[in-house]
Amino acid sequence: MAKRIEVSGLNVYYGDFKAVEDVSMTVEPRSVTAFIGPSGCGKSTFLRTLNRMHEVIPGARVEGKVMLDQQDLYATGIDPVAVRRVVGMVFQRPNPFPTMSIFDNVASGLKLNGVKDRKKLTEVVESSLKGANLWNEVKDRLDKPGAGLSGGQQQRLCIARAIAVEPEVILMDEPCSALDPISTLAIEDLIEKLKDRFTVVIVTHNMQQAARVSDQTAFFNLAATGKPGRLIEMAPTKQIFSNPAEKATEDYITGRFG
Amino acid sequence: MSSPDGTAPPDRPDGTAAEEAEPKIEDLVHEDAGPTPQFGGLAAEHADHDAAQQPAEVMTESGVEAAGTTTATETGGKLELGPVGHLGDRLFGGLARGSGGLVVLIVAFVGIFLLALAIPALIDDKSNFLFSRIWEPGGDQPRFGIAALFYTTVISSIIAMLIAVPIAIGVALFVTYYAPKRLAAPVAHAVDLLAAVPSIIYGLWGILFFAPILRPVINGLSTALGWIPLFEKPPGDNVGVVFTASVVLAIMILPVVTAISREIFAQTPITHREGALALGATRWEMIRLSVLPYGRSGVVSASMLGLGRALGETVAVLIILSVPNGNDPWNSSIFAGGETFASKIANNAAEFDSPEKTGAYIAAGLVLFVVTFLVNSAARIIVDRSTPGTKRPRRNRRAGAAEGASA
Amino acid sequence: MTAIAENKPAYDGKVLDLTGKSGARAFKNTLATVLIVLAFAVAMIPLVWILFTVVSKGYHLLLSADWWSQSQRGITVRRAGGGAYHAIMGTLIMALITAVIAVPIAILGAIYLVEYGKGTRAAKVVSFMIDILTGVPSIVAALFVYAVWITVFGFNRVGFAVSLSLVLLMLPVVLRSTEEMLKLVPDELREASYALGVPKWKTILKVVVPTAFGGIITGVMLGLARVMGETAPLLILVGYSKNINLNPFSGFQGALPTMINQDRTELALPNAADRVWAAALTLILLVLALNLLARLIARFSAIKSK
Numbered sequence: 001m002a003k004r005i006e007v008s009g010l011n012v013y014y015g016d017f018k019a020v021e022d023v024s025m026t027v028e029p030r031s032v033t034a035f036i037g038p039s040g041c042g043k044s045t046f047l048r049t050l051n052r053m054h055e056v057i058p059g060a061r062v063e064g065k066v067m068l069d070q071q072d073l074y075a076t077g078i079d080p081v082a083v084r085r086v087v088g089m090v091f092q093r094p095n096p097f098p099t100m101s102i103f104d105n106v107a108s109g110l111k112l113n114g115v116k117d118r119k120k121l122t123e124v125v126e127s128s129l130k131g132a133n134l135w136n137e138v139k140d141r142l143d144k145p146g147a148g149l150s151g152g153q154q155q156r157l158c159i160a161r162a163i164a165v166e167p168e169v170i171l172m173d174e175p176c177s178a179l180d181p182i183s184t185l186a187i188e189d190l191i192e193k194l195k196d197r198f199t200v201v202i203v204t205h206n207m208q209q210a211a212r213v214s215d216q217t218a219f220f221n222l223a224a225t226g227k228p229g230r231l232i233e234m235a236p237t238k239q240i241f242s243n244p245a246e247k248a249t250e251d252y253i254t255g256r257f258g
Numbered sequence: 259m260s261s262p263d264g265t266a267p268p269d270r271p272d273g274t275a276a277e278e279a280e281p282k283i284e285d286l287v288h289e290d291a292g293p294t295p296q297f298g299g300l301a302a303e304h305a306d307h308d309a310a311q312q313p314a315e316v317m318t319e320s321g322v323e324a325a326g327t328t329t330a331t332e333t334g335g336k337l338e339l340g341p342v343g344h345l346g347d348r349l350f351g352g353l354a355r356g357s358g359g360l361v362v363l364i365v366a367f368v369g370i371f372l373l374a375l376a377i378p379a380l381i382d383d384k385s386n387f388l389f390s391r392i393w394e395p396g397g398d399q400p401r402f403g404i405a406a407l408f409y410t411t412v413i414s415s416i417i418a419m420l421i422a423v424p425i426a427i428g429v430a431l432f433v434t435y436y437a438p439k440r441l442a443a444p445v446a447h448a449v450d451l452l453a454a455v456p457s458i459i460y461g462l463w464g465i466l467f468f469a470p471i472l473r474p475v476i477n478g479l480s481t482a483l484g485w486i487p488l489f490e491k492p493p494g495d496n497v498g499v500v501f502t503a504s505v506v507l508a509i510m511i512l513p514v515v516t517a518i519s520r521e522i523f524a525q526t527p528i529t530h531r532e533g534a535l536a537l538g539a540t541r542w543e544m545i546r547l548s549v550l551p552y553g554r555s556g557v558v559s560a561s562m563l564g565l566g567r568a569l570g571e572t573v574a575v576l577i578i579l580s581v582p583n584g585n586d587p588w589n590s591s592i593f594a595g596g597e598t599f600a601s602k603i604a605n606n607a608a609e610f611d612s613p614e615k616t617g618a619y620i621a622a623g624l625v626l627f628v629v630t631f632l633v634n635s636a637a638r639i640i641v642d643r644s645t646p647g648t649k650r651p652r653r654n655r656r657a658g659a660a661e662g663a664s665a
Numbered sequence: 666m667t668a669i670a671e672n673k674p675a676y677d678g679k680v681l682d683l684t685g686k687s688g689a690r691a692f693k694n695t696l697a698t699v700l701i702v703l704a705f706a707v708a709m710i711p712l713v714w715i716l717f718t719v720v721s722k723g724y725h726l727l728l729s730a731d732w733w734s735q736s737q738r739g740i741t742v743r744r745a746g747g748g749a750y751h752a753i754m755g756t757l758i759m760a761l762i763t764a765v766i767a768v769p770i771a772i773l774g775a776i777y778l779v780e781y782g783k784g785t786r787a788a789k790v791v792s793f794m795i796d797i798l799t800g801v802p803s804i805v806a807a808l809f810v811y812a813v814w815i816t817v818f819g820f821n822r823v824g825f826a827v828s829l830s831l832v833l834l835m836l837p838v839v840l841r842s843t844e845e846m847l848k849l850v851p852d853e854l855r856e857a858s859y860a861l862g863v864p865k866w867k868t869i870l871k872v873v874v875p876t877a878f879g880g881i882i883t884g885v886m887l888g889l890a891r892v893m894g895e896t897a898p899l900l901i902l903v904g905y906s907k908n909i910n911l912n913p914f915s916g917f918q919g920a921l922p923t924m925i926n927q928d929r930t931e932l933a934l935p936n937a938a939d940r941v942w943a944a945a946l947t948l949i950l951l952v953l954a955l956n957l958l959a960r961l962i963a964r965f966s967a968i969k970s971k
Contacts, residue, residue: 003681053536056528058439071683082683085538095529099551108547109537114689158533165537168681350866354781357773358791361840364833365794368801368809375812428704436701445705447960452712454952456894458922459945462929463715509711516708540690542697570802572897573922577929600804600897607901616816623808627801634800 010064021228034210037220042229051087052080088162094154096146109165132160152183379617395618410596415568418507430519453513461577464506490591498580511564522556562637572600599626723946737907751919762828775843807898824913842884846877886959896922
C-alpha cells in the first residue's frame, strides 16, 4: 500500500476560468504532505484533482498529468470511480451518512464493493475504527447512528470509513477546520499514525498544524485576485518553516502576508 | 419642510414630524439592504410625484432629504417620545388577526354545514351508510351506502400513486443528477407544464386517445391475471374502466410528486454526496447511499399529497369512467367501470332537488373530505417529523442527547 | 512525464487496475441510468401527446376573429361558427371575483401567521385549518356552496356561487405561498426598520410586503391558474349559457370548462369536436399565460425561494 503521486504541468479550469496553473510536484509515499496558502489559492481545488473529485462540479476540467506510480489518472479508460476507490478523501465537515449506524458507515465502502461476509466486515470495521483511534469510544454502540457522535468523533468515523477500503492515498481537505482544539489534537495524532500505512495529503489553513504533522509542505499562492493559483514552493517542512526559498512563502508563514 | 435642493416631494401627506420621516426611512433601510428588494409600494408612491424618474435616483434624493428632516426635528426642540402609530398598529394587526380568524370560521362553517345537512339524510337512511353498495337516495325509503364509491375511489387513487411515484422519482433524479445542466431546467419546466393542463382536458384525452391504446394492455393483463378478482375480465367491452382512470390520474399527479421529490433531492447536502463519491461510489451508488435516504421522507409525503389529489379529482374521472348499469352485479375488478365519490356527486348534480337527496350526496362528500384530510395530514406529519436540514431524524436526536449527556 | 515515471519506479511495484470495469457494479449503474432516463421519457410522452392533440385539433378556430369576439348564441351542435367570447369572459369574471375575495384574506392571513401570531397557539389553530382547507377536493367545496347558497338561502345557480367555492380552493394556495415568501424576508430588514422608529404595521406594509411582493404575486398567479381550470364547481353551481352574460349575479353563465363539457358527448360531429378542442386550447393558453407570468415575476422578484 501507499503510492507515490507525481503531478506534472497541471492546469485546472472551471469553465473558462483557470483556477490553478502549471503545478508539478511529487508526493512521497508513507509521508504527510501539507498544502498551505491563503484562501482561494487553489490548494483545495488541486487536492481534488488527485482523486478526480473536482469532476463533481460541472464544467471543471484539467490539463496535465497526475501519475499514481506509473498510472496516469487522466488517461483514457480510467474510471474516476475506480480512482476514488484507491485515493480516499476526508472532508472539511464530517459527513457520515446520516441514516446509517456507525458500523454501516465504516462498512459502506466495503459493501459497495460487494463484501457481504459479516465476519470479514466485523473485522474490518474493528480494525478501521482502531486505526482511526475511535474504537474505544464507540465499541459499545456500533449500531447507533453515526450522526449522534460529536464533531471530532464524526470526523474520525469518516477517516475510519476512508481507511476501511484500504486506499493507497488519503486526501484530507482541512479536516480540522470545523473542530475544537481537543478534537483537532486527536486528528493530528491520528494523521501521524496513518502515515505508517498510507500516503497522506492534507490541506490546512493552520500553519502550526502543517508544521506539526507534515513531512513535506507545499505553499500555494495567487499572483493577484482573479489570477490562477500556483505552487510557489515545495520543500521539507522544516526547511519551509525555517528557511524558505521564496520571499512570498516567508511573508505568508510569518504572518506578513498581504 | 424644505430640503437643500428644493426637490421636496409635493404630495406627502401632512402629519407629525415623526410620521413624516417614516416613509423615507425605509429608503435608507433599502439602501442598507443592498440592491435586492423590489419596492412595489414605494415605487408607486414615488411615481405619484416624480413620474419618469429612475427609482434609484428618487430614492437617493428622498434618502438625503429624510436625513435632513430628521436632523431638523432633533435640533428643533425636545424629543417626541410619545406613542407613535399605535392606532395604525391596532387597526392593521386587527385586520391580520381577523383574516386568520376568518379562515378558522370558514373551515368550521364548512364542516358544520356539511354535517348539519348530512345528518338528517343519514338518519333517514334505511341501509348501512358505510357498508352498503346501494345508492337510491330518493323516495320514501332512501337507501344509500358508500362502500362501492369508497372502493373505487381508493383503488383508483392507489393504483395511480403506484404508477406515478416510481416515474416521479426517476424524473426527479434525472433532473437533479443525470440531465446535463442545460437540459435540467427545461425538463423541470416541461413536467410542471403537465400541472397546467386543466383536468377536463386530461379526461377528454384519456377517454378518446389513451383508452384505445390501453385496451390491449387491459386485455393482456386480464387474460393473464384474470383468476384474481381484482383483475377479472368483466363482460362487455368497457373502455372507461377504473384502470384507465388510474393511469390518467397517475399522469395528473406526476408533476406534484416530481416537483416535491426534485426539491428534496436537490437539497441533499453536497458533503453527503461527496462522502459517497470519495469512497469510490458510482453515480447510482452515490444516489442510493446519500440522496435516497436523505429524500425518503420527502418522497413519502409527496406521494401522500399526490394520493390526496387523486382521491378528490372529479372531472377527469367523471369523463373516463363508465357508470355501471344499475342492474349489473357489482364488480370489484379494476377492468370494470365504476364511480368515485367525486364523479358520483358531479354526475348527479341534477338530482339535488330535495334536501334529503342532497343530504345523501353531501354525506358522501363528507366522507371524501375526511379521507383526503387523513391522507394530507399523514403527509404533513411525515414532513414535520423529519424535515431534512432543520431537524435530525428522531432516533438520531435521542442518540445525540445521550452522547451529550455522557460527555 | 514518462521521464518522471522512469526515474522513480513504482514505490511498491504493484500495478493497480483503474479501468473500473467491475461487472456487477458497473451494470447496476448503467441499469439505473437507463431506468431513470426511461422514466423521464415516459413522463414526456403524455405531455407531448396531449399538447399535440389539443393544438393540432384546436388551433384553426383560434385563428378567426369570431372566436375571440362572438358567443355561441343560436349555434346548434351541428353548425359551425360563433366564438368563445362568452366562455372566456365568464371564466375571467369568475376568476377575478375569486381573486378579489381570496387574495386580501390570504395575504392578511399570511401576515398574521408570520408577523403577529408566530408561535402562538392561535396561529397553530389557523395553520391547521389551512391544512384542512388545502385538502378540500373541489367537488366538496362546490357541494358546500350549493348547500349554503341554494339549499339554505334558496338563491339561484349563478357565477358568483362558483366564485365562492373557488375562493375555498384558492385561499390556501395563496396563503401558503405568501407565508413562505414572508418567512424569507430576513429579520435584519425588520429590525433595521424598527431601529429607525417605524411602527410595526408600517414596517410590514412598506418593508416586508414590498420585499416579498414578487413572490406573493407569483403565488396569486398560480392560485388563479389552478382555479381557472376547475370544472366541478361549474357543473354544480352554474348552468352553461351560450349567450354572453357578464353579470355573475343573475342567470346562467358560460365558462371554458363547461363549454368543453357541453359538446364533449357530440364529438362525432366535426363542428362540435372543433369547438371542444379549440375551447380546450384556449383554456390551456389562459392557464399557461398565468403560469408564465408567475414565473417571470418570480424571476425578477426580490427574494429567490431557493
